[in-house]
Amino acid sequence: MRTALALASLLLLTGCGATVAQDTSASDPVTVTNCGKQVTFDKVPSKVVTNDTGITELMFALGLKDRMAGYVVDSGNTVDLQTSPWKADFDSAQHLADKISKEVVQGAGADLVFAGWNYGFSESTGFTPDALAQLGIGTYQLTEACRNGVGKQRGIMPALDALYTDLRNLGAIFRVSDRAEELVRSYQRQVEEAGRLTAGKPRPKVFLYDSGQDQPFTSGKNAAPQDVIGKAGGDNVFGDLNDSWTTVNWEAVVQRSPDVVLIVDYADGESNTPAQKQAFLEGFAPLANAPAVKNKRFFSLPYAALVEGPRNPASIEAFAKFLASS
Template sequence: MRAVLCAALLLLSGCGATVAQEPSASTPVTVTNCGQQVTFDRVPSKVVTNDTGITEMMFALGLEDRMAGYVVNGIDTVDIRTSPWKADFESGKHLSDKISKEVVQGVNADFVFAGWNYGFSESTGFTPDSLRELGIATYQLTEACRNGVGKQRGIMPALDALYTDLRNLGKIFRVEAKAEELVKGYQEQIARAGRLMEGKPRPKVFLYDSGQDQPFTSGRNAAPQDVISKAGGENVFGDLNDSWTTVNWEAVVQRNPDVVLIVDYADGEANTPEQKQAFLEGFAPLANSPAVKGKRFFSLPYAALVESPRNPASVEAFAKFLAGV
């Protein structure tokens, strides 16, 4: 009888056994965020997120009920229309096109999830420090963590940043099992996609975000680096110790890309991938590049190319393009 009781009471730490249990909603938890230990006294219940990919992380973890609302630049965009969580965006609350102290205070936010150049900015005064003074906790997007070299960003490979954030959020919101489930599924998806280009030459890929006078692209610390490399290509600016950054056209021409990966969003100059492709095809210095001569262009939405739960599907889609599947 005692053995039966011990088995029944095992989860309650009876009969001399100790079993780890999830911390309660009011138990403080500590995570490492951008190299610093950050403690959260309780599970946040009025979260404001900034940007599409950041918001989608909350949705992927099933945390929409913890959100006071989200901030994105318009709700009728390619990002929202193509989002696997489109229904969550529609049922959630779009607070504003631009984040500010007034926006988060207006919904009594107790937690803001954003990042440097993803909402946080000294120029606007919207920073983790300024929110802390208002009693609002913050979590910083790991892809956008500053790395100690001026304002350059990125402290780890982009997919590792995604997994780090999912696991940290899992701990903060007490959904660690869901976070691990997502990470495992993403890792398996990426491994399958990587096999499509095994044994084949790795094409040189130029990530074109925007800019006609000077191109805006991705260094080794932003999501396109891993999207490109895990799909079987080589980022031509993978040597730059930065995330999203401006380069010059001379450097693009010298690196002679085989493929151009275009970010699909309105940048104020050329608003569609087709317009961006037309610009590149009409740009004389690139006329002899293999990418332009072979019309090797591929596009993905902005939210698929910043840190987000869309990154694994982006790897798969780009791998299929490179492999001609």
């Protein structure tokens, strides 16, 4: 199993643990476009609750830990936390709970919840932006998870554009636009430089394998892996699906005959590890003739590197180095 143990070393440009000067004296309201709607912030939020690793790392990358009441991340996500360039921030910020709820955010005195559909927001749990508005709590939605108007499908723009949009919006909301633009420029340079590693080489077909043995859970064109794969020099075999993270069937995977499998690593180190996922795929008879299996071309990245967040550019670089060398 080829893994990205050195991924954190590729994140030097993010300025992890940064403390950023904020123009908190600015009294004018700020309006941003979030998931197609105009949202106005009358003042700088000061007690933000974030849900999930990548969302929390966006706040840390912008130097906004002191604006947070705390974060919600499942305690089983040890791979994410151990590999995070912002591990010190996770250690020093308040871990509020494993699962987000109205009770959790009310108990923290939240004035803003930063989450997304299937990244905390869900009608089935009753934890939605509308429900929080009734409690007087504002929300900001992760752009990768914005619904696109077709049922509950998600994704309204390319993944990196979603990342840059959220950085700029958060920069405006928290009055740290200079820091946001600095990050966007550094990430754009990192992505451009990574693309040179595989420029002019054949583009392998890549299957993103998150989980699932009866039916695989993977990435369509609107989730971060689309750009992680594409900017690194490969093609997402399910890049034609107008959705973000979604379930497909094995027949479609077999038919698309991937050259490489990119595995999501979010296990607790004891169950459902990348090695176990690889073993399942290698023993799954219908995939026996897939080039990825025959040639053992597997690569893994942490969950937080494959959902929208500040690890995405380094993920592109890490995967490009794998593709260029294998």
